Amino acid sequence: MKTLFLSLAVLALVSFDSLRYNELDEKQEINKTLDAWHKAAAEANFNAYFGTLTDDAIYIGTDPTENWDMNAFKAFAKPYFDRGRAWNFTALERHIYFDKSGKLAWFDELLNTQMKICRGSGVLVKIGKEWKIKHYVLSMTVPNDNTNAVVKIKEGIEDVVIKNLQAKK
Structure with a gap:
């Protein structure tokens, strides 16, 4: 009986350990996917960039009007890619999390960009052996001490957007 219990305990630990390592492997794959996606934009590789997204992906940009499905995002992005640099x-920095199935992941990342530090966050799904981005949100960061100054810059423009969005309700 002790031998059976000990064998089951070792098997459980080995199984748990292999799950943990699989998660580490999947994080590594997601990191590769996201890094390659960002690199494809820097190199203006339209097909590689959009090939990393699911067909029904949503991209939300920094402007309040930027909430795009794939067709709208491609239309917005194409001129940038066509000029040779998007x-x-x-x-x-990046943090990656998984659901229990291991086929759905979400992440957040701090990015060095031409806009200085931005925050990206999103959802990926595993399709076959590949991770694909299903949803991505890009946000500019604002240091807390500068919030009032940024609000003053935004208010005239965004008051109009707020009014239009409230009218649609």
Whole structure:
């Protein structure tokens, strides 16, 4: 009986350990996917960039009007890619999390960009052996001490956006 219990305990630990290592492997794959996605934009590789997204992906940009499905995002981005350089984002920090199935992941990242530090966050799904981005949100960061100054810059423009959005309710 002790031998059976000990064998089951060792098997459980080995199984748990292999799950943990699989998660580490999946994090590594997601990091590769996201880094390659950002690199594709920097190199203006339209097909590689959009090939990393699911067909029904949503991209939310920094402007309040930027909430795009794939077709709208491609239309917005194409002129940037056509000129030979889209945007250049490099991850400074990234956190990745998984659901219990291991086929859905979400992340947040701090990025070094032409806009200085931005925050990206999103959702990825595993399709076959590949991780694809299903949802991405890009936000500019604002140091807390500068919030009032930034609000003053934004208020005239965004008051109109707020009014229009409230009218649509």
